[in-house]
Amino acid sequence: MYSNKIIKFFLIINLVVFIVGYIIGFDKSFWIDEIVSINYGSNIPFLSLNEIFTQDMHSPFFYFLLFLGQKILESISDVDIFNLYYLRLINVLGFIPIYYSYLLIKKRSYRINLDIGIFFLLLISSNYFFYYVLDLRMYFLLLSFSLLINVINLTNTVEKENKIIFLLSSIFLSLLHVFGLTMSMSILVFRLIKNTLLKDKKKRNLDIIFIIALLPIFVIFYFPSIFNDENLKMFSYVKNNLWYYRVFIEWTISTLVLIFSSLIVLSFHYKEEILIKNNIKKFFKSSFFYETITLAVPAIILMIVVLTISFLFIPIVHYKNLIVIYPNLILYASILFKFLIDTKKYKIFFTCFLIFVTYININFYFKSMIKTHENIEWVVKKTFNKNCNNIPVYFNDNGKNKLLPLLNDIIAMYSKYNRPILSLSTFKTNKFKEIIKANKYCKIHIFSFHTYDLEENLNKLNYNNLKLDIEYAPNVVNEGTSKSGAIVFIENN
Numbered sequence: 001m002y003s004n005k006i007i008k009f010f011l012i013i014n015l016v017v018f019i020v021g022y023i024i025g026f027d028k029s030f031w032i033d034e035i036v037s038i039n040y041g042s043n044i045p046f047l048s049l050n051e052i053f054t055q056d057m058h059s060p061f062f063y064f065l066l067f068l069g070q071k072i073l074e075s076i077s078d079v080d081i082f083n084l085y086y087l088r089l090i091n092v093l094g095f096i097p098i099y100y101s102y103l104l105i106k107k108r109s110y111r112i113n114l115d116i117g118i119f120f121l122l123l124i125s126s127n128y129f130f131y132y133v134l135d136l137r138m139y140f141l142l143l144s145f146s147l148l149i150n151v152i153n154l155t156n157t158v159e160k161e162n163k164i165i166f167l168l169s170s171i172f173l174s175l176l177h178v179f180g181l182t183m184s185m186s187i188l189v190f191r192l193i194k195n196t197l198l199k200d201k202k203k204r205n206l207d208i209i210f211i212i213a214l215l216p217i218f219v220i221f222y223f224p225s226i227f228n229d230e231n232l233k234m235f236s237y238v239k240n241n242l243w244y245y246r247v248f249i250e251w252t253i254s255t256l257v258l259i260f261s262s263l264i265v266l267s268f269h270y271k272e273e274i275l276i277k278n279n280i281k282k283f284f285k286s287s288f289f290y291e292t293i294t295l296a297v298p299a300i301i302l303m304i305v306v307l308t309i310s311f312l313f314i315p316i317v318h319y320k321n322l323i324v325i326y327p328n329l330i331l332y333a334s335i336l337f338k339f340l341i342d343t344k345k346y347k348i349f350f351t352c353f354l355i356f357v358t359y360i361n362i363n364f365y366f367k368s369m370i371k372t373h374e375n376i377e378w379v380v381k382k383t384f385n386k387n388c389n390n391i392p393v394y395f396n397d398n399g400k401n402k403l404l405p406l407l408n409d410i411i412a413m414y415s416k417y418n419r420p421i422l423s424l425s426t427f428k429t430n431k432f433k434e435i436i437k438a439n440k441y442c443k444i445h446i447f448s449f450h451t452y453d454l455e456e457n458l459n460k461l462n463y464n465n466l467k468l469d470i471e472y473a474p475n476v477v478n479e480g481t482s483k484s485g486a487i488v489f490i491e492n493n
Contacts, residue, residue, distance in 0.1 A: 003341050003350065007117035010354040014361050018124050021369035025134050027085045028370060029377030029414065031484075032403065032449050034136040038084060039406050041066030053224040061175035061221065062138040065090055084413070091133050094144030097169065098123070101151040104162070108155040113287065114334035115341065122258070122330045123147075125357050127251040128323045130365035138176045139323050145173045146183055147327035153187045154294050154331060159195075159203040167210055173324075174217040178316075179306070181218055183324040185211065186301040190294070240315045247319040250364075254357045255329045262336040265349065288335070295332045299325040374484035375473035379447050380414040382471075382487050388442035392420040394427050396448035396457055403449070424457055446488035454486055 030038070040055055040063040052060050069090050073082040105112055105119070123129060132140040149169050152162045170188075173180030188211050195204040249256060283289055302325060310317045340346045383393055397404060407421055424446060448454045451472070458468065473485030 003115075004117065006351065006354065007115070007121065010358055011117055011121050014121060014124060014358055017358075017361055017366055018130065018369075021130065021366045022134065025370040026088060028134070028372050029375060030084075030136065031372050031374040031376060035376070035406060035410055035413075036403075037063065037066055037136050038070075038087065039409065041070060050224065053221065054228040057225050058138065058177060059175055059221040059225075062141075066136070088134055088136055090136070091140040094133070094140045097144045097148035100165070101148050104151050104155055104157075108157075111156070111287070112154055112291070112335070113338050114331065115338045116334075118258075118337045119330060119334040121354075121357060122255050122333055125254040125361055125365070126326065127365050127368055128326050130361070130369045132323070134369060139320055142173065142177050142180050143323050143326060145169045145176070146180065146324040147330070149173065149184060149187060150295065150298070150327045150331060153191070153298070154291060156294075158187070158191055159206045163206065167213065170210065170214060171217065174214050175221060177321070177324075178218070178222055179302075179321040179324045181214060181222075182302050182305060183298065184214060186298040186305070188214075189301055190297045240310055240317065244317060244319045244322075248322050251319065252326060252329055254360055255326075255333045257356070258333045258353060259329065259336060261349065261353070262333070262340050265346065266336070266339055288339070291335055292332070295328045299328045371475050374449055375475060376410060376449055376485065377414045378473045378475075379449060379485045379487060380411055383444050383447040384411050384415040384417045384419055385444075386417050388444060389417050389419055391442055391445075392422050393444065394422050394424045394446045396446060396451070396454050397423045397425060424461075427461055429461075443489040444487055445490045448486045448488075449484070451484055451486045454488075458488070 036056075040060075043055075044052060044060065044063055044067045047055065056063075066087060069087045070082075073086055077083075102116070102120075105114065105116060128139070128143055132143065149166055152158055152166045152169075155162070157163075158166050170184035173184050188207050192204060192207040192211070195207060306317050306321075340350070395404070395407060403410075404421075404423070408418075411418060427446075446458075454470070458470075467490070469489040471487050471489065
């Protein structure tokens, strides 16, 4: 009774935080990847078949969804220009598999011994939920359908009553992202091994059929992009960086804390029973051991595959992509918590943990929901103003991005003023001096959305007798590390 009441209390608080953040952050400015996504979706009808499958490293399926979303908005809008922010409602589709996952867990509660309140609290207690529910990319849908197929796997209904739902969800996941395909395949490989060992030929054969059904998706939707030279150059920025794993830990900290602290508390509580031989045998035959293996093995298979590819061929590990294993952690933490409740020695720890989760959600994830990592709107409004509309402005271009064709659309989205745009790589000091004489009142000459290479690019130029003043965008999440969005004032001494 104590646990149910307090969980509901904290769940309501955190749901209110989420809803408020969703409303406030709904019309925050788009960041680069979102604008690129909108552009890809808009241009799909005008592309050749080859261009559709090679315009981006990702599958074009999500861009088809964006295209359909734009057409729906056009049909119901009373004005010529509709509000693009409403495209973010596409992520609402992700609540369908989440709700179905809840129904499955509730229906199979006699088999899955987990706490549903903690399950939902942990689900929303991550940037994977708070941030990506408003991000106009495929990741929130990736999270939602990854959760569903893991729940189906956990309930052991992949080859039974939920086989059609599992197959359709796996196809949808595979079309969204290559990691969605990898997660689906990892679950099927696990089940293939399991059913082979159990000598269940009917289920084993169905697993093989499912695997074969998913393979054409990889060939059709990912092969053309993988072997496209331009995409490989674009993908070269991804490295095997340790900070990817650090971000993954930061974004899943509440769930990881519950998992490791629960294991410690349970180990201490059952310390006398752990080493008894009969108890060890019972453990390996228990439902808890089956649930542990069912959730852990697919995630391990996925990590082995992506790490092998990353270290031997091309880096593909990224904290965004690891969103597909977050559901495994949520489900396992919810199962562990149920055991913790049964020990009846958890109240102080339990209350402290819920306070900790709420603190993290309000002070970190809520901020990322209402702010943007790259404040494009701020950069455009500060750069493209009426005082400078007659002189050119330089865009920080490292030669590897596809933003130059989109600049006019981005500027039109956030400013009614325009200026001639030149690449920063074409900047010449003598030309600048001529320009500054023509309009001495304007000092803004360089702007950047991604600033990780801005300082480096500036240093490469010959700035004789020039004074630079770089101003970074305010209200940026991870301000100390990302410094996303900047304008450069140049004074001629």
